[in-house]
Amino acid sequence: KPHNKPRLEIQDDKPQRSLSYPNTSQPTAQQTPFQQPTQLISFSYNPSRELEFTDSALRYFVDPPLGAKLGYGYERWVRRPEQRGRLDGLVQAFSKARSRDTSSLDDVGVVAWRGVMTKILTSPYEEKEGWELNVMFVNGTMYFEEHLSESRLKEKNDMEPRHRLQSYYGYAFESYCTSDSPTRQMVSSNPSNPMGWGGDVDTNVQWCSVVRTKLGSTRLVIGGEVDCVREKYTHQTDTFVELKTSLAIRGPHDEAKFERKLLKFYFQSFLLGVPEILVGFRTPSGVVTTIQSFKTIQIPRLVRGKPGAWDPLVCLDWGNRFLSFLKDVVKREVAQHDAPTLVWRVKFAPKAGVTVDILDPGGVQDVEAGEDRVGFLPKWYWDELHP
Ligand code: A3P
Numbered sequence: 322k323p324h325n326k327p328r329l330e331i332q333d334d335k336p337q338r339s340l341s342y343p344n345t346s347q348p349t350a351q352q353t354p355f356q357q358p359t360q361l362i363s364f365s366y367n368p369s370r371e372l373e374f375t376d377s378a379l380r381y382f383v384d385p386p387l388g389a390k391l392g393y394g395y396e397r398w399v400r401r402p403e404q405r406g407r408l409d410g411l412v413q414a415f416s417k418a419r420s421r422d423t424s425s426l427d428d429v430g431v432v433a434w435r436g437v438m439t440k441i442l443t444s445p446y447e448e449k450e451g452w453e454l455n456v457m458f459v460n461g462t463m464y465f466e467e468h469l470s471e472s473r474l475k476e477k478n479d480m481e482p483r484h485r486l487q488s489y490y491g492y493a494f495e496s497y498c499t500s501d502s503p504t505r506q507m508v509s510s511n512p513s514n515p516m517g518w519g520g521d522v523d524t525n526v527q528w529c530s531v532v533r534t535k536l537g538s539t540r541l542v543i544g545g546e547v548d549c550v551r552e553k554y555t556h557q558t559d560t561f562v563e564l565k566t567s568l569a570i571r572g573p574h575d576e577a578k579f580e581r582k583l584l585k586f587y588f589q590s591f592l593l594g595v596p597e598i599l600v601g602f603r604t605p606s607g608v609v610t611t612i613q614s615f616k617t618i619q620i621p622r623l624v625r626g627k628p629g630a631w632d633p634l635v636c637l638d639w640g641n642r643f644l645s646f647l648k649d650v651v652k653r654e655v656a657q658h659d660a661p662t663l664v665w666r667v668k669f670a671p672k673a674g675v676t677v678d679i680l681d682p683g684g685v686q687d688v689e690a691g692e693d694r695v696g697f698l699p700k701w702y703w704d705e706l707h708p
């Protein structure tokens with residue numbers, strides 16, 4: 322027995338702080354289970370970007386007209402500026418869900434927006450873009466916040482005009498595909514709008530669903546925007562529809578590119594339990610030419626063996642290992658430093674892997690004037706966890 326002790330200490334002196342990039346060319350042995358997500362709560366952001374626990378921003382799917390012009394209304398776009406990936410809305414919803422039902426929410430391992438989880442899970446196949454996260458570990462739960470550097474934020478806000486117009490096409494497609502009521506309105510309320518236009522784009526307005534699920538042995542609470550529901554809203558995820566636009570496919574090169582894109586479409590929807598993805602294929606100048614509906618769970622089979630192939634099991638296995646690794650690091654360090662307000666920075670570099678470091682408290686939070694925070698969490702939420 323005495324022999325074991327020094328060994329453990331050596332390990333503690335050299336804690337593992339990095340996780341190397343997975344080998345995507347090898348079939349994974351691990352079949353990491355992923356539990357079907359169930360909705361805990363939903364909420365809306367109104368045009369003033371205030372969070373309401375209502376379904377005021379919920380939209381219903383309607384067939385878009387073919388030939389729809391996605392540049393329509395561009396000059397009237399009410400554009401929400403890019404912001405830091407704060408968790409305020411999500412923890413507000415999580416807190417409310419917990420006050421309603423404590424039973425299933427006492428051992429949540431991770432709270433994060435869906436976009437962050439998508440980035441983590443798809444990283445085995447990411448060859449270009451790195452990402453960074455801020456992480457806190459409070460009462461056994463890891464909170465993930467996407468970290469955008471000042472320059473990245475500026476880049477996103479000062480998008481070049483062509484890129485900005487292309488980004489608008491996606492929102493215009495959402496307008497053509499949705500209505501604020503379940504019954505289709507045959508006549509547009511404003512006769513100067515084109516056929517099928519669902520209203521001018523305001524990207525402040527969003528309807529969000531918060532679900533609980535489980536990856537491997539980690540319970541996750543994930544929030545994300547849902548574009549619309551088909552026919553009716555069941556308070557579950559079964560009628561959710563994700564809308565996407567993509568350039569029309571003209572040859573094998575475009576096809577392989579689209580299949581690689583399907584990886585992101587797939588995980589984005591899979592993580593929230595969205596069963597259907599509707600893609601509007603468009604011309605470079607933003608005219609919708611065809612529409613195709615994909616069943617989310619069938620997408621992996623579509624790409625298997627193709628040039629742009631990917632395997633979702635590689636991603637789930639990587640995600641599971643990433644979460645276990647990170648939890649080991651933060652658990653050990655929070656105990657070592659006896660500092661529950663620690664914030665870690667996780668950095669992912671394509672083809673290399675991830676590293677974790679404790680952030681220097683001074684340079685951490687980029688707290689804006691008037692904000693009351695502990696780490697990156699709102700202070701009211703922190704206080705709620707520490708009665
Ligand atoms: P498309 O995906 O149809 O291009 P989402 O698909 O996640 O609901 O997002 C709606 C639209 O927001 C996207 O429509 C796209 O136009 C825009 N968008 C989302 N993420 C973006 C990003 N990282 N950069 C630029 N535009 C983005």
Ligand code: MG
Binds near residue numbers: 546547548
């Ligand atoms: Mg959306």
Ligand code: MG
Binds near residue numbers: 548563564565
């Ligand atoms: Mg969409």
